[in-house]
Amino acid sequence: MKQLLSYLILFVSLSAFAQQTPFELGNRNQTATYDETIAFYKKLAKASPQAKLLTYGSTDIGKPLHLLVLSKNKIFDPAAIRKSNKRIFLINNGIHPGEPEGVDASMMLARDLLKENHLPDDVVICIIPLYNIDGAFNRGNTSRANQNGPEAYGFRGNSKNYDLNRDFIKTDSKNSDAFQQIFNLWQPEIFVDTHTSNGADYQYTMTLIPTQKDKLNPILSGYLTQTMVPSLYSEMQKKGFELIPYINSVKETPEAGITGFLESPRYSTGYAALHNTIGFMPETHMLKPFDKRVESTYLLLRTYIGIVQRDAKIIGENKQKADQAVASQKDFPLNWKLNEQVWDTLVFKGFAAKYKPSTVSGADRLYYDRNEPYTKTIKSWNKFEPQTVVTKPLAYIIPKAWDRVTGLLKLNGVKIHQLAADTELTVDSYYITDYKTATRPFEGHYMHSSVQLRVEKQQLKYYAGDYVVYVDQPQNRYIVETLEPQAMDSFFTWNFFDSILDQKEHYSAYVFEDTATGMLQNNPELRTLLDQEKAKDTALAKNPAAQLEFIYKHSKYHESTHLRYPIARLQDPIKINLK
Template sequence: MAQQTPYEKSGKKETTTYNDAISYYKSLAKAYPQSKLLTYGSTDFGKPLHLLVLSRDKVFEPAAIRKSNKRILLINNGIHPGEPEGIDASMMLARDLLKANKLPKDVVICIIPIYNIDGSFNRTGTSRANQNGPVAYGFRGNSKSLDLNRDFIKTDSKNSAAFQLIFNTWQPEIFVDTHTSNGADYQYVMTLIPTQKDKLNHILSGYLTKTLVPDLYKEMDKRGYPMIPYVNSIGETPETGITGFIESPRYSTGYTTLHNTIGFMPETHMLKSYDLRVDATYKLLQTYIDIVERDAKVIGENKHKADEFVAIQKEFPLEWTLNKNESDSIPFKGFEAGKKPSEISGINRLYYNRTKPFTKKIKEWNKFEPSVSVQKPIAYIIPKAWDKVIALLKLNNVKVEQLKTDAKLKVESYYIGDFKTGTRPYEGHYLHSAVKVNPVEQTLQYYAGDWVVYVNQFTNRYIVETLEPQATDSFFNWNFFDSILDMKEHYSAYVFEDTAAELLKKNPALKAKLDEKKSVDSAFAKSASAQLEFVYKNSDYYEKTHNRYPISRLIANTKLDLK
């Protein structure tokens, strides 16, 4: 008889610990040759990430699996260890599939038992104040106090690097990241966030919206767990309407979108009992397996077509905006909301009356449109000093090449014209946004060993959306290049006064430019320091690298001498 999980032994009231989960999976792998427990990299907690692979044919090499035209489904659990339903559901599901010898023929199932190992050790029963069980659970942040579901681009944690190694080694077609919600009260146990349909490649989006999502809803309804889109209310209660969730690449399913993988974030409802939440997650994971097995051929074809399309795609959206003028009407099973005096403050507070369930139509806004787009260059050129950028590109299967010799190249450079920066740190960064760039054609000196990244790859979305500074989760916005925003040289005003006077005598055009600025800007006309700074910044004394984004764009199809 296959072993019980800690969750089952506790009467479905407790979630497993990390040590018990890994011990359990080791026992499964030892007992069943159709399973194998692998390790990848390390985490900030000093332990590797584990990956359980379930393969009916006992093939555990990703390249061989892809060659045999099988699909790969990757399930990630415990990115927020206080939301552990997927941890316990996956343990039972793996056992049941192996015990019954019911592994799918055309799908290899990969399970990360617990992603945020660090947080799983920080175990209490109070950190999620609104959640109904289990008895104890892990903490959202990892040992660096990072929310790992904000770390898929910046990669501040070793956990993220290890996950990306797993993801880019196995290259799954479908990805599921299990979660628990916060927010309103309603009748559903399970809500669902698919990859946002408008930002997903159109080939994949067609299958997602017309087949995969509708069939997930139908099957879960049959299995006793009707679903609703994640309840992202525009007002205080869901009756005001809900909006789709635009997951930028900092999030797991936003990251997987960059690689043409269809991603899902199922969110069980925090107020439902833990056993129901685990059971709903178990049944949803089984439903994914059934549908991916059924549609294995078309899912593989769609992924191949999407990769081919992205390799030749010319224009790439970098930011998205919700269209507030277009909405759909969807049925919603909720509870009547009301107000009553707070026992704490005496002031009216919101409550939901579970004795008064309702079903009514509510509005859903879920159409997103590009607000910033860019034409891809032929290639990006990256000076070798920016080694973290290169390491992340390589980790994400981006082909990078190096200049063999020193060369002067005509490129398009960006000067950072304007941007906003958060006033408080967010996940360890003062995040930039609303970046404006001024493109300038220049001939710049590059050196042997500098990197060239051609934008003709199936990883083009990862390339463009990390290297273009205007993109929501670009490396620039995550502060990779903040050193370029400081001037390294300046002047002593009393000395440069004489130099500036000579410059104006010798350069009538510069003097005319200064006079024009004074005529239209009264504050400028009254400021001696501002006028001196103006002359300095319009002279050869001003450093050319200040505010110049260090990654340039090769626009002309120039033949390069590459290693």
């Protein structure tokens, strides 16, 4: 009986390792459905003690987010893995289900690593089988109008019609919440988010977006640019899939040059950089056959694993150094701009760009002639420089009413304290003096930009339970880049604080006229200030209502909370009674 049980276990294991994906079983132009994907991984995890399929949270469609963990030593606790000095490599697939190469490549990757007994000694591999579960169920074959296969695929938006690769800061979706649970629990050193590109036609099957080097911590950036990216290029060329940076053309066609991609924290790799994780967004080319796109993704993922295993020690040391550096870092860039005066050159293999009359409009239209391949040297602009830099405070003070903010901070591993009793604190308060708001919504938000601030030192009352966030943590970048209003993907940018932009009380002009008269009589300084402003501003001088409003805004009657950003900056080290 015992021998029979052993045979059955062996049979199940062999069966699991022999199973083929829908991609392999068909004509190599099919991608697995969500149900097929999860069933495949469940069978693998059941058959191998080196694999475990975990679930986290929920998604907007009501299903949990799965994570397959491959661990040679059968350790599946992330804290124990870090304690044993192993690297964690996280692969995210199907954030855009119409770009599914990573879904199929990862299924084959997990199976082959287990079947061949090729799991690395020093790397634990984590795979999110399909992130945008919602979009995967919205299956068709027309939403990617410019794409060459597969025969059917999912839709870019999730069930709330969010593009999940814009949701890593605002977290409007439950998917994003579940992803952040995974990311901050497992704390990967290297992260890959698989995609398919749009844009120009060229000879390459695979393009690559690494974390923007100038935004990444310098310790990590040095390793990324000098070691990891060159190794990826060299190894993939040997495997028959030459890499090129993502083709972000300066003009209509690539010959004029390309620019680097500035991934702000709304994107997966920009979010990862806030946590000192090196991120990559491989983008296969939409016009190449689907089987070649899957093959190149599969080979790229295996290449990553080899490099992370090879460099496991230095990758771990770099992450620790970067976390320590960020914890003590004082100045933080919030916005960036491309330096158009600095460029490199690269060899580019493209197709001749030509024009011919459009059969639709009759005007000239662009096309690429694949009968005329070329190899040219083109310019590449990829140096970004800080435009806005802020010096961190000692701590941020957050009233407990803003629980959505504190909830996201906690989700991202930020250590937060609470006041044990009501207290008054001297803080620097921001007042929003100007901003622009988009005229059309983007991902459910009318985003703010060009934020201008005035700083005022105030003594404010805070209450037991209000939050204190000290900026001495490895998560400092996440803290600063979400809480500083001027940052490109701050919580203010994403409309978390729009209620402060409304004035709640005002005055009746016919009554306040008498009050204003008394103020001018009793306050010569206010009279002088008004006269000075009228002399500078002819429109004010001609507008009685505006003059009355000027006096109101300089009076005790004007509400002090109007346009005051609710998160204050504590600058001076003082003893605070904390829970």
